Amino acid sequence: MESDDEKFGPLLPGFVQIEPPYCYRCPHEKSGYPECDLPCAQALDERIRSEGPQTVAAFILEPIMGAYGITAPPEAYYRAVGEICRKQGILFIADEVTTGFGRTVKLFVSEDWTPAPDILCLSKAISSGYLPLAATLATEAIYQRFLGEGNQFKHGSTANGHPVCAAVGLRNIDILVNERLPENAASKMG
Numbered sequence: 001m002e003s004d005d006e007k008f009g010p011l012l013p014g015f016v017q018i019e020p021p022y023c024y025r026c027p028h029e030k031s032g033y034p035e036c037d038l039p040c041a042q043a044l045d046e047r048i049r050s051e052g053p054q055t056v057a058a059f060i061l062e063p064i065m066g067a068y069g070i071t072a073p074p075e076a077y078y079r080a081v082g083e084i085c086r087k088q089g090i091l092f093i094a095d096e097v098t099t100g101f102g103r104t105v106k107l108f109v110s111e112d113w114t115p116a117p118d119i120l121c122l123s124k125a126i127s128s129g130y131l132p133l134a135a136t137l138a139t140e141a142i143y144q145r146f147l148g149e150g151n152q153f154k155h156g157s158t159a160n161g162h163p164v165c166a167a168v169g170l171r172n173i174d175i176l177v178n179e180r181l182p183e184n185a186a187s188k189m190g
């Protein structure tokens with residue numbers, strides 16, 4: 001079978017992947033968690049070591065993998081990979097573009113993770129789709145690294161900080177939170 005690189009390549013240089021935590025057809029040929037001891041998470045540790053930890057900036061994961069068939073790993077996977085990131089001194093990034101803002105009966109899948117992600121990627125339900133809007137949230141420590149002379153965050157886009165989209169996003173978040181929509185969705189799950 002053609003790999004993604006062959007079908008869509010060349011992929012973004014400088015990024016390496018590990019096999020996804022996909023229990024239904026485990027790439028590590030295990031029968032399932034908890035018997036397996038999460039080789040999918042250990043693969044992260046091994047890959048960082050083989051690449052050289054000093055060359056790895058961050059690990060990005062999508063908590064519920066959309067393009068992989070809306071599949072979620074065992075809850076323990078999040079802690080395991082988060083701890084590996086901490087131990088190896090790399091940033092832990094959760095891409096919650098699809099899952100954020102109440103789409104999984106929680107405001108964020110990662111809201112109670114330990115360790116918590118260092119960066120959250122957000123979009124889609126941040127405005128409930130009414131207007132295009134995205135945001136990247138970072139910890140105070142990361143924010144502080146961009147302060148001071150010569151340290152500005154050099155990144156921009158055409159519609160950066162669009163006031164109408166931002167106003168719609170703020171109002172949408174008010175509604176989600178004040179009307180307790182994630183909790184309401186959770187109460188319908190029975």
Ligand SMILES: Cc1ncc(COP(=O)(O)O)c(C=O)c1O
Pocket residue numbers: 062066095096097098123124134
């Ligand atoms: C998980 C995930 N991350 C990122 C993106 C890209 O988001 P955007 O279109 O806001 O760049 C998507 C788009 O569907 C997505 O599903």
